[in-house]
Amino acid sequence: xxxxxxxxxxxxxxxxxxxxxxxxxxxxxxxxxxxxxxxxxxxxxxxxxxxxxxxxxxxxxxxxxxxxxxxxxxxxxxxxxxxxxxxxxxxxxxxxxxxxxxxxxxxxxxxxxxxxxxxxxxxxxxxxxxxxxxxxxxxxxxxxxxxxxxxxxxxxxxxxxxxxxxxxxxxxxxxxxxxxxxxxxxxxxxxxxxxxxxxxxxxxxxxxxxxxxxxxxxxxxxxxxxxxxxxxxxxxxxxxxxxxxxxxxxxxxxxxxxxxxxxxxxxxxxxxxxxxxxxxxxxxxxxxxxxxxxxxxxxxxxxxxxxxxxxxxxxxxxxxxxxxxxxxxxxxxxxxxxxxxxxxxxxxxxxxxxxxxxxxxxxxxxxxxxxxxxxxxxxxxxxxxxxxxxxxxxxxxxxxxxxxxxxxxxxxxxxxxxxxxxxxxxxxxxxxxxxxxxxxxxxxxxxxxxxxxxxxxxxxxxxxxxxxxxxxxxxxxxxxxxxxxxxxxxxxxxxxxxxxxxxxxxxxxxxxxxxxxxxxxxxxxxxxxxxxxxxxxxxxxx
Numbered sequence: 043x044x045x046x047x048x049x050x051x052x053x054x055x056x057x058x059x060x061x062x063x064x065x066x067x068x069x070x071x072x073x074x075x076x077x078x079x080x081x082x083x084x085x086x087x088x089x090x091x092x093x094x095x096x097x098x099x100x101x102x103x104x105x106x107x108x109x110x111x112x113x114x115x116x117x118x119x120x121x122x123x124x125x126x127x128x129x130x131x132x133x134x135x136x137x138x139x140x141x142x143x144x145x146x147x148x149x150x151x152x153x154x155x156x157x158x159x160x161x162x163x164x165x166x167x168x169x170x171x172x173x174x175x176x177x178x179x180x181x182x183x184x185x186x187x188x189x190x191x192x193x194x195x196x197x198x199x200x201x202x203x204x205x206x207x208x209x210x211x212x213x214x215x216x217x218x219x220x221x222x223x224x225x226x227x228x229x230x231x232x233x234x235x236x237x238x239x240x241x242x243x244x245x246x247x248x249x250x251x252x253x254x255x256x257x258x259x260x261x262x263x264x265x266x267x268x269x270x271x272x273x274x275x276x277x278x279x280x281x282x283x284x285x286x287x288x289x290x291x292x293x294x295x296x297x298x299x300x301x302x303x304x305x306x307x308x309x310x311x312x313x314x315x316x317x318x319x320x321x322x323x324x325x326x327x328x329x330x331x332x333x334x335x336x337x338x339x340x341x342x343x344x345x346x347x348x349x350x351x352x353x354x355x356x357x358x359x360x361x362x363x364x365x366x367x368x369x370x371x372x373x374x375x376x377x378x379x380x381x382x383x384x385x386x387x388x389x390x391x392x393x394x395x396x397x398x399x400x401x402x403x404x405x406x407x408x409x410x411x412x413x414x415x416x417x418x419x420x421x422x423x424x425x426x427x428x429x430x431x432x433x434x435x436x437x438x439x440x441x442x443x444x445x446x447x448x449x450x451x452x453x454x455x456x457x458x459x460x461x462x463x464x465x466x467x468x469x470x471x472x473x474x475x476x477x478x479x480x481x482x483x484x485x486x487x488x489x490x491x492x493x494x495x496x497x498x499x500x501x502x503x504x505x506x507x508x509x510x511x512x513x514x515x516x517x518x519x520x521x522x523x524x525x526x527x528x529x530x531x532x533x534x535x536x537x538x539x540x541x542x543x544x545x546x547x548x549x550x551x552x553x554x555x556x557x558x559x560x561x562x563x564x565x566x567x568x569x570x571x572x573x574x575x576x577x578x579x580x581x582x583x584x
Contacts, residue, residue, distance in 0.1 A: 268307030338431030351439025352462030378414025385417030
């Protein structure tokens with residue numbers, strides 16, 4: 043969100059695992075799996091210039107940003123924040139940017155001693171390195187991603203600005219049943235064009251979008267999968283998208299184009315490493331139609347589920363007959379929430395979401411990917427959000443876990459979590475926009491919407507992440523506030539000169555103890571201060 047954002051994730055000690063089990067068993071979760079590896083040598087660019095190694099240890103004021111909040115005002119001092127990080131194991135707060143070549147480590151040796159996250163929860167893949175990538179020859183993010191000045195994954199990844207692989211033959215291709223023939227889009231003097239097959243505004247029956255050479259599928263306006271069947275309703279419809287399919291927003295009219303999957307319905311968008319599914323703007327279908335600074339050309343993807351959320355609309359939750367639910371931002375009167383933590387909104391694997399994100403008003407935005415109380419049955423892995431005009435991914439409540447996700451070029455936060463989300467994320471890359479990012483831009487923002495002690499409490503574990511904050515006007519790379527409970531393991535965090543690595547914020551809890559960093563209290567499902575283990579920090583452009 044533009045002025046009050048949130049986001050959080052991944053990893054867990056034995057004590058924290060027990061605490062989560064007490065909080066409705068969110069550690070019993072499905073894992074998307076690690077994915078195969080293609081042996082292709084990366085060629086990440088640009089190569090950074092050498093950074094002089096600082097001779098003096100970092101100071102607390104350089105490492106952490108202190109922010110006052112609440113009435114009376116509460117500030118977690120920079121010294122307190124640095125002490126919390128230093129209380130963890132294997133952390134290096136004096137790292138330098140010379141250890142990275144773009145998103146890749148320059149050496150095959152782990153930047154600091156790693157922990158094995160699989161011993162924490164079975165969702166996590168066993169690793170012996172910190173960061174999302176295991177040295178300069180790791181190919182796990184290649185092929186299914188696209189490259190830009192924000193992040194270059196090398197290998198077979200094409201440029202994000204390149205025209206996706208729609209194929210030829212659009213002039214004679216036929217649109218499949220259930221779609222609307224919108225004619226041929228002329229894309230150049232040497233190409234007869236792409237056939238536009240428009241999705242209906244309301245998808246009321248199961249629909250499959252096959253890969254057809256020369257065909258792209260068009261979104262016009264607010265395209266919805268199924269109708270909202272409520273917090274406890276039955277099964278809806280399924281939108282199935284084949285590997286290699288390209289879906290583009292309609293540039294010919296002014297409405298906010300987006301894809302929304304309502305509660306009870308599902309999306310099955312399963313690409314492959316070599317044939318990812320691409321959601322993009324129609325401008326991206328024309329050579330030189332977009333560039334590295336293009337963003338905000340359509341509204342993105344919204345998945346709404348029936349898992350739990352902490353923020354309830356009036357008349358829901360508590361003693362009300364309707365379980366806690368809330369309206370999702372960015373659209374009107376579309377709700378998320380329920381009681382089924384294992385709820386499934388389908389699967390998205392090997393998917394790119396390019397040039398999305400629309401700020402409708404302050405605090406009311408469309409992101410690259412928005413999750414509203416989706417459950418642990420929802421499978422999300424190998425997903426890239428590129429050049430969102432707002433967040434790369436924003437999560438409101440729910441219990442969904444994510445593995446292999448890249449947010450590149452986001453104008454606001456990379457990963458933003460809120461409203462009682464509880465889950466795990468592993469293999470995460472956030473490489474913020476190189477220029478022009480908002481002053482409230484963070485690689486991750488973790489929050490509880492100012493409701494410090496609502497249950498479920500925002501609770502997450504991040505493992506194997508690489509956060510590269512490039513916005514010099516942003517306070518830090520990681521913002522953590524609202525009494526959220528987080529553990530960070532096996533990470534690399536880099537921030538530019540003028541930006542700290544960490545920014546912890548709290549309000550005053552009963553007894554005058556600041557939330558977010560107060561001692562553990564099982565009575566209110568509070569794990570205690572955030573935990574940092576095996577994190578390599580390169581702060582303030584060091």
